[in-house]
Amino acid sequence: MQSARVLSIGEFSRLTHLSVRTLRRYHDAGLLEPARVDAASGYRYYTGEQIPTAQVIHRLRELDVPLTDVQRILRSSDPGTRAALVADHLHRLESGLERTRAAVASLRRLLQPEPAAVDVELRRVPATTVAAVEDDVQLRDVLGWYAGAMAELDAVVPEPAGVPGGVYENELFETGRGHVLVHLPVAGPPSSGRVHPVTLPAVELAVTTHVGTHDDIDVTYGELGAWVVEHLLAVAGPVRETYLVGPRDTADPAAWRTEIGWPVFQVAPA
Amino acid sequence: MQSARVLSIGEFSRLTHLSVRTLRRYHDAGLLEPARVDAASGYRYYTGEQIPTAQVIHRLRELDVPLTDVQRILRSSDPGTRAALVADHLHRLESGLERTRAAVASLRRLLQPEPAAVDVELRRVPATTVAAVEDDVQLRDVLGWYAGAMAELDAVVPEPAGVPGGVYENELFETGRGHVLVHLPVAGPPSSGRVHPVTLPAVELAVTTHVGTHDDIDVTYGELGAWVVEHLLAVAGPVRETYLVGPRDTADPAAWRTEIGWPVFQVAPA
């Protein structure tokens, strides 16, 4: 073990392709402690054994893993835990990729030279009592939450009287967190687990139908919003979505049909 | 045209799913000017026509397009130019994806429980004169630059006396920008365009061979570096790579063989 050979921060930088500044930052963050720090001068000294660690950090950073998570990964002595943490981040990367794909799809539709005319209907909806699951969720967790809630609803409501729907508080889109409710219409809604009866109030809805995956549903939202504004209406409450045709019905996303209803009320002309 | 209906920033926020703060920021950045700003109160007022613009911004931001570039895209009135700018960013996204893929591959190798023993040889190399192309480049542009330089070399040196190589200044890896040289050995190197004769100085090299794509070549660099350190050597100059088997020879990346040579010199023991 003659590796008592000690490396200055500059040498270590050349060997690891991490900048000197970055190495100092990793030291401060407790991520990569130098093998020795001279008490008098403050000089940092590294050893060859630290190169693999530095490389792992480098790679994790390339994958945009936050420094705190990198630290967690390095600290976990158990290889199984470590692998799990890494796999977790790789999943995160994948879902990020999915969002990117969706954004690209949506952008393509937005940049269409001639957007299709939007078909909006004004509809008065009476109060309805449904079987519902509701919660406060983060915007990015909505899909996962929805899947779980829907599964629970399906288990408790074997024979729904119609298609499922969702109610989304505007705050969800403004601040990234908000109240969400998913429901199935049924006569005499049960109470079981998270499922309970909820009465949706009567409202006047501006309704349009989005066709296809939800990748570019925001564009339809925008078209609906523009229509609402031009018809001297204002938004009065949480959005309602109705899943006329969804993944429960067909695996072909192009066939999906989602009704979007925005509660509105008349506004005096300017 | 009854869309004189004017929207407060809060209403506009609800319609576009952009936070109020973010809308204000976009105003300050000149990205999305409100239709009207009340001189007395400073209140921002928007119209329905601005919704699509806000959505385009939203999507581009989801794709991590910097605000300045978003502005460029919005300002370009010509749809062709606009499409080109967007396509440019999509290409950028793709190459980012490529880098992510490479980082994942490299990480997998790094987290192997038992790393393969590295096979390093100390080799004295005499001064050689070669046909070369050199330049100062950004680290991220190296691959593209290399392809162009190599094509030029191939055109001017029809019958090389050996395999191609590269010389990379350490600064390239430290600061992301540095001097790069690519060369082909040939008797009597010509001068033509960017191609010119260069004499590589004699050095002592610590040499190892990396097998496979360059995705995880940094790991081999690290192993070589650790070996160098443990053998009481220090790095003395720019790295030399020799492409024994590369994309010129076979399309199968698994068969590629790259020799990495780090100039070294002896160091006194601690």
Added chain:
DNA sequence: TCTGCACCCTCCCCCCGGGGGAGGGTGCAG
């Protein structure tokens, strides 16, 4: 017409993960 309240304003500080540069101390080779 008043009052209450939701809404809006600006301003400042914080986050992350780095880079630039100033100003000053250190280690080592010639």
Added chain:
DNA sequence: CTGCACCCTCCCCCGGGGGGAGGGTGCAGA
């Protein structure tokens, strides 16, 4: 012993937001 490359700390900057303070505004109900 001197010069110079190297190293140190400290502060400010970037982008793209978020949190919150402190104060002005618009409008609906009484």
